[in-house]
Amino acid sequence: MPRKDKRRQIMQAAEKLFATRRFHEITLDEVARIAQVGKGTIYLYFKDKDDLFFQTALAGYDDLCDVLEQRVPCDAPFEEQLLIACREISKFFQRRQQVYRMIQVEDARIPWCKGNIREAWKEKRQRVVAALSAIMRRGVDEGKVRMDIPAEAMANVLMGMLRMQAIYLVDHPGSERHIDFLVDLFYRGAGWVGGSSPPLEAASVEERNQPQRLRGF
Amino acid sequence: MPRKDKRRQIMQAAEKLFATRRFHEITLDEVARIAQVGKGTIYLYFKDKDDLFFQTALAGYDDLCDVLEQRVPCDAPFEEQLLIACREISKFFQRRQQVYRMIQVEDARIPWCKGNIREAWKEKRQRVVAALSAIMRRGVDEGKVRMDIPAEAMANVLMGMLRMQAIYLVDHPGSERHIDFLVDLFYRGAGWVGGSSPPLEAASVEERNQPQRLRGF
DNA sequence: ATACTAATACTGACCAGTCAGTTCTATAAA
DNA sequence: TTTATAGAACTGACTGGTCAGTATTAGTAT
CATH class of the missing domain: 1.10.10.60 (Homeodomain-like)
Known part of the structure; x- marks a missing residue:
């Protein structure tokens, strides 16, 4: 054996x-x-029960990273990369809801768990974000993505959206294609698409005219 | 006493x-x-430890709903409502990270916890989504929000984004204003904002030209 | 035979939940 | 105002069961 x-x-x-x-x-x-x-x-x-738990969850994260890195063709144009990546993440979460849930559950927990585990976790998480960030950066290069928000920040937002999608699929099985609408929402926004979308910074909202660049993140 | x-x-x-x-x-x-x-x-x-835990988390959800219903002026225009709601949710999570984490953690857990608790939880959650949905619907009425995706679906996506924001604030304290960028991203999308944004349905991505209406959700 | 690995038996710490006893409060009577 | 009484609210020491972790035995390959 x-x-x-x-x-x-x-x-x-x-x-x-x-x-x-x-x-x-x-x-x-x-x-x-x-x-x-x-x-x-x-x-x-x-080592102990905790070790088993975290190692299992970490391995799940790794598998997700591998899927992303394998399936997203690095020479494809931005739109294709984005859509494929999101679909793969979505599919992965369906196939292995267990991993998704462990990630979902423990990701929120990480800030206070003991040292090395936390570091390992953040590192794994970073791999997924990095993959999405790379795609966003490509989009910027191709002139298809806005530049006033760092690619990594957008990648993180996208990740949040994909999580929600996964939660939704639990309650609404059979609606797997919704992922495409989600990607579209991410890409085009909720603003009215016919004609020129009215800008968000309406006069009524004070302080809205902020600098166009994110600090930190 | x-x-x-x-x-x-x-x-x-x-x-x-x-x-x-x-x-x-x-x-x-x-x-x-x-x-x-x-x-x-x-x-x-x-009743027992579980009861204490879930009641505490549920109460936290309620408080969030109350904040939303109180602070968002129902006669304000869409943009203002949207921004205020998102800011309030974000602030709430900062003030009471505990509740946020419990929600974050247990939301993912709900599908398999015992009956009545699950129902109560979903009901509470629905209140937040309903509040955001109402705002989105108002945006549709005002002609500022796209109609090809149901308001509730967009509200759910937005909720996912706000969650991510909360996670981010844990690691990046002092960057509270990022919420505005997040709202902007939600509203205008990641697409290039200068000139006419190229549509997502590039020819390279097969099956992208799907019906413009969500099934289910 | 020996070395190494798997399965089982065991133990002791831990903790949710209980309950017998105590304290507090409200009302009434003197 | 003081004292008496009922009963509700509260307490914390105790218990019984559970289970993580370990010691022991059985098995296998060389």
Whole structure:
């Protein structure tokens, strides 16, 4: 029995279980049972329950990054890259809702979890954002994307939208194509598309005429 | 000592604690200590630990709804309503990161938690979306918002964006005004703003020319 | 035989939830 | 105003069950 197999078995079981119930509701006995592995075996591969959990979630993030990097053709024009990337992320979350939920749940939690895990997490997260940022930057280069907001900031917003999409798909199965509308909304905005869209900075809203460049982010 | 006081004390303590560590890491002894209340008292007001947790989170949602309904002037034009609502949501999340995190964390969890709680949660959530939807619908009436995507769908997307904003503010304190850029991005989209923005449906992307109306949502 | 890995049995810390007892409050009677 | 009484609100020590983590035994390959 090669080590790789056992490790994967355990993580698969963990992913399945952690995704459907809360951390404290899952026992390692259960993980061991589902993984068809002795409980003690888990401790050969993982330091403790937390370690198992975070490693499983981190691996899920990695898989998402791999999918993105493989499927998005780096020589395609901006629009295609954007749409494909969003579709892939959306599909990935459907295929592996477990990972999505773990990310969704624990991403919010990261700020206060212990050191090295937090760093590892942020690094993984950064990979996804970086992939989307690269696409946005390409869009800027092609003159198709606005330049007054940093590409990374836009990538982050897009990520938030994709999350929402995933939540929606849970309650509305079978509406997978909505992702295209979401991308369109991101790209063209909610403003009226017929004719020239009226600018947002209406006189009624004070302080709206702010500098056109983001500080920080 | 009126019951209201104790109940609020307990919920405040719970909100503070649940927001900073994970559910299973919080003991009710700790909650009682922080609330300056006997442990048994908690059980006079809440059925069990889960009940305490969800009621606390639900109350947070309610507060957000109240803020929205109070602060957004219902006679103001669309742009103002939109911007004020988004700012208020953003500010609320800053003031009470705890609630934000509980919402963020548990929203993803809702699909599989026990019956009545799930229903209550979705109902609360619906209130926020409804408030944003009403604003979007007003925008449509004023001819400022596109009609090819249902208002509710756009409201949901916007909600996702605001979430992301909240995550960002955790890591980038002091950049509160970014919310305005986010609203702008939502309203005008990522497309190039100078001149006529090229449409997203580039020939290279197959199947892009889909019907202009969302099914479902 | 030996070395190494998997499965099982075990243990002790931990904590949600309880309950018997205490304190506070409100009302009434003196 | 003071005292008495009822009963509601509150408390925190206690308990029973659970489960993470470890020690032990069984299995396998060389």
